[in-house]
Amino acid sequence: MRQLTRAEPDVRRAAPGRDRRAPRAPRVTPSGRRPRPAKAAPAVAPAAQGAPAQAAAVQAGSPSGRAPRAPFVLLVVGLLCGGLVTLLLLNTVLAQNAIRESDLRRELHQLSLQKQKQKSENMQLEMPRQVADAADRQGMVPDDSARVIDSDGLPGGRVASESQTPVGQERVPGTGR
Template identity: 55%
Template sequence: MRQLTRSESVVRTAPSRGGRPVRAPRATPQVRRTKPVRTAPVADPAAASAASAARPGRAPRAPFMLLVIGLLCGGLVSLLLLNTVLAQDSYKVNELRSANDQLRQKKEELKNANMRLEMPGALSDSSAKQGQGPDWDEANVITDRSAGSRAASDGQTPAGQERVPGTGR
């Protein structure tokens, strides 16, 4: 087997992948290197703890996390309040619809009762209760006979019937 040089091992083509370059895995994993920490003698130990806690290159995470959590909680509470208000409105809508249905039924009942009271049988019963009755002595037919007019039924037979001679009908 032939030994590959470093440049050959880093980039080579694989025939099964259509000729794309492939990176060969390294034998040792890469370790993250950090800068050595320099310690300088400090006269005041309180100042040293404050200086190490400040870290000038990095912003503190706690206030940002509290802000994000506060915003999420505020959004959740406002969503719950909105949902509650909408639920109350839907209850009101249902109550108003049921009230409208009851009023519509009441209107139909009153309309039917009024129609029953206007029927001829009910009218004659109510007039009898009030002491009124039909006047059988004369028929009050309103006609204008002065200009030679006649009632619509004078001299006519009902439709579909013939006049019988000698009977007057």
């Protein structure tokens, strides 16, 4: 088929008896432009019309089957932010507990050192020489009336009688001791 120029109109004639319509008039196009083929209407509304139109198209069963990306992206970002905040709170609580634990350990160490120091002082005060010096300061004198019981079985040794009690012990009434 030969190409037509702008000067020649496209005149096509139908075969007699086949098409009873009148022949179409040639299209007049502005100079410098070529006619474009007609585009089919999009199945999904364009993004410029807004998210509700997209959601309605997806819910109505659009042939593309793609869900909108914005809600998914917002969900992922929300989950990430929520996880980050949770981790920060957990880290803060653990740090507070660690600080409290170290303070309690330091206090426990100081108390154990104080206990050891007091125990050492008490042991020194209970030594015989310290006890004797404390008694002298209070005006006490040694008791020479105490009886020593020697029961090793050698001659000169004696056994305590029923009425005598060892030095430093008191008689308990009703026990016979």
